[in-house]
Amino acid sequence: MNAVAKLRMRGIRWPGRVTPLLLGAGILIAWLLIALLAPLLAPYDPIYQDAAVRLQPPSWAHPLGTDNFGRDILSRVIWAARIDLQIALFGVVFPFVIGTIAGSISGFFGGWVDTVFMRVIDVVLAFPFLVLMLAIITIIGPGLGSFYVAMALVGWVSYARLIRAQFLVLKSSDFAMAAVSLGYSNTRVMFRHIMPNAILSSVVFSMSDAVLVLLNGAAISYLGLGVQPPVAEWGIMIAEGQGFITTAWWITTFPGIAIVTLAMGFSLLADGLGEALGVRE
Amino acid sequence: MTDAPILTVTNLSVAYEDMRTSHTIIDGVSFTLRKGEILGIVGESGSGKSMTCRALIRLLPSSRLKVTGGSVQLEGGGDVLALTPREMTGVRGRRIGMIFQNPASHLDPVMSIGRQIAESIRHHRGIGRAEAWARMLDILRQVGIPDPESRANAYTHEFSGGMRQRAMIAVALACDPDILIADEPTTALDVTVQAQILRLLQQLRDERGLSIIFITHDLGVVYQLCDTVAVMYAGRVCEYGPKDEVIHRPRHHYTAGLIACQPSSEGGTGPVHTIPGQPPNPADMPAGCRFHPRCEAANALCAKLQPSLDEAEPSHACACHHPVGMRTEAKT
Numbered sequence: 001m002n003a004v005a006k007l008r009m010r011g012i013r014w015p016g017r018v019t020p021l022l023l024g025a026g027i028l029i030a031w032l033l034i035a036l037l038a039p040l041l042a043p044y045d046p047i048y049q050d051a052a053v054r055l056q057p058p059s060w061a062h063p064l065g066t067d068n069f070g071r072d073i074l075s076r077v078i079w080a081a082r083i084d085l086q087i088a089l090f091g092v093v094f095p096f097v098i099g100t101i102a103g104s105i106s107g108f109f110g111g112w113v114d115t116v117f118m119r120v121i122d123v124v125l126a127f128p129f130l131v132l133m134l135a136i137i138t139i140i141g142p143g144l145g146s147f148y149v150a151m152a153l154v155g156w157v158s159y160a161r162l163i164r165a166q167f168l169v170l171k172s173s174d175f176a177m178a179a180v181s182l183g184y185s186n187t188r189v190m191f192r193h194i195m196p197n198a199i200l201s202s203v204v205f206s207m208s209d210a211v212l213v214l215l216n217g218a219a220i221s222y223l224g225l226g227v228q229p230p231v232a233e234w235g236i237m238i239a240e241g242q243g244f245i246t247t248a249w250w251i252t253t254f255p256g257i258a259i260v261t262l263a264m265g266f267s268l269l270a271d272g273l274g275e276a277l278g279v280r281e
Numbered sequence: 282m283t284d285a286p287i288l289t290v291t292n293l294s295v296a297y298e299d300m301r302t303s304h305t306i307i308d309g310v311s312f313t314l315r316k317g318e319i320l321g322i323v324g325e326s327g328s329g330k331s332m333t334c335r336a337l338i339r340l341l342p343s344s345r346l347k348v349t350g351g352s353v354q355l356e357g358g359g360d361v362l363a364l365t366p367r368e369m370t371g372v373r374g375r376r377i378g379m380i381f382q383n384p385a386s387h388l389d390p391v392m393s394i395g396r397q398i399a400e401s402i403r404h405h406r407g408i409g410r411a412e413a414w415a416r417m418l419d420i421l422r423q424v425g426i427p428d429p430e431s432r433a434n435a436y437t438h439e440f441s442g443g444m445r446q447r448a449m450i451a452v453a454l455a456c457d458p459d460i461l462i463a464d465e466p467t468t469a470l471d472v473t474v475q476a477q478i479l480r481l482l483q484q485l486r487d488e489r490g491l492s493i494i495f496i497t498h499d500l501g502v503v504y505q506l507c508d509t510v511a512v513m514y515a516g517r518v519c520e521y522g523p524k525d526e527v528i529h530r531p532r533h534h535y536t537a538g539l540i541a542c543q544p545s546s547e548g549g550t551g552p553v554h555t556i557p558g559q560p561p562n563p564a565d566m567p568a569g570c571r572f573h574p575r576c577e578a579a580n581a582l583c584a585k586l587q588p589s590l591d592e593a594e595p596s597h598a599c600a601c602h603h604p605v606g607m608r609t610e611a612k613t
């Protein structure tokens with residue numbers, strides 16, 4: 001008799017296969033708690049500079065070491081979770097909403113409306129993603145606000161295309177036709193019946209998109225166009241620490257690990273949701 | 282059943298039109314549906330029976346299919362074909378409901394059954410959420426779904442085939458229509474469940490005075506359920522009359538052939554009778570009677586002149602130059 005069976009005999013239910021959904025959700029919840037409880041968890045002020053402890057390797061006093069200004073890396077990684085989660089949230093929500101509305105109108109009405117939307121999308125897609133983002137941010141001026149605006153202007157196209165494709169299929173589906181046969185208006189069929197079916201794949205996509213947005217946010221901050229120093233943000237921390245990568249590896253490594261775990265949480269959640277909702281990508 | 286007609290279809294024609302060609306799919310179909318009557322429309326695949334009914338509620342599956350003529354008079358509603366799209370939404374569901382062959386794909390997969398029915402009730406009667414929910418439970422009970430309180434929260438995929446069909450009937454009934462078009466509702470079900478659904482439809486007719494147009498290719502089902510039968514072949518009605526008349530004394534050779542095709546329990550072990558040949562392609566319809574290339578009684582007249590749907594006897598109409606059982610009379 002193996003260990004699991006023994007546990008079952010004692011009435012303890014062994015949790016089944018740890019699904020990607022639970023694992024992803026777990027990681028995200030952990031980061032969310034860290035962000036919310038940052039004032040309690042962080043041992044030091046994230047922007048307090050202590051010249052006496054510059055470039056300290058990990059130790060009991062500073063578990064993840066200190067940077068070239070003597071700031072505690074652990075505290076900075078913890079506080080940065082607030083900014084980075086915010087980036088992942090707003091960087092996804094605005095494109096999601098705009099793209100969903102544009103895509104559903106385009107897919108449902110078809111004809112010249114569809115043609116107009118599709119040509120606009122082609123134009124946006126013709127530019128490399130990051131180049132267009134940088135151009136928009138440069139015009140508006142650096143900062144997180146500009147980053148969100150640029151994300152919304154560039155990111156909506158993926159959602160619009162996804163939703164449009166779903167609408168094209170679903171509007172000629174049997175249940176949409178049956179809804180029309182019940183005397184429902186176009187708008188009712190579109191929003192009450194097609195939209196909830198069409199949106200599933202976008203929800204799944206938004207989770208994997210959050211990973212890209214997070215990395216983008218870090219990249220933009222790394223280039224000095226997003227979050228401005230001395231605010232703690234993982235991308236900036238990596239940017240600031242790169243000069244010391246050979247002598248003080250801990251400055252860049254720990255924020256890097258933070259980005260990777262959060263991104264992994266989103267990916268796992270996306271996979272899990274896709275599986276749970278029966279969406280094939 | 283009363284004599285007042287609730288739906289009168291006259292010379293309904295539907296054509297497939299694209300840039301170059303135009304083929305007539307439905308050609309001059311006429312029939313009458315009375316209050317509380319169950320009319321069976323029988324025919325093989327592609328005979329235009331589903332298309333006829335789609336045309337009645339103006340839900341033709343492609344924009345290239347157009348109604349090219351005829352009228353559909355709905356009692357108290359005028360000509361359905363002349364209504365504006367907005368007026369049409371008042372006819373669909375409210376006056377004419379429709380149920381389909383495949384309830385799994387015709388019900389919304391992400392909305393619970395109860396909410397779909399309640400939505401339909403609220404949309405058509407404009408009543409509150411709680412009242413609609415209570416009525417929804419009533420309707421679920423009426424269509425024979427056990428334990429409606431808990432089943433109402435289930436989704437389509439949690440229902441069995443028969444239950445799904447009941448749920449779809451419930452969605453259609455929620456609007457309290459006068460006419461129900463049932464497009465092969467039992468074809469995808471096994472025989473016992475099929476019998477239950479047929480009984481349910483009959484019961485709804487008896488209790489609510491619902492008029493039903495029942496589309497099927499199964500003559501056995503027609504015999505069990507219907508009052509009147511219209512037999513369609515290649516987009517035309519070829520025989521139309523009371524069930525007993527049409528089944529027991531078919532006039533059209535196509536109807537006679539269909540009846541002969543039915544395997545019977547006493548028929549022995551010989552091969553099942555078949556009608557030779559294939560139904561014609563709508564792009565290349567034979568001249569004259571459309572059935573004549575497959576008909577054993579056809580002669581030169583049949584190839585030239587299209588027979589009209591004549592009432593050989595009161596209320597039993599047949600579109601044939603040489604009706605079954607009248608051949609001898611015709612010759613003398």
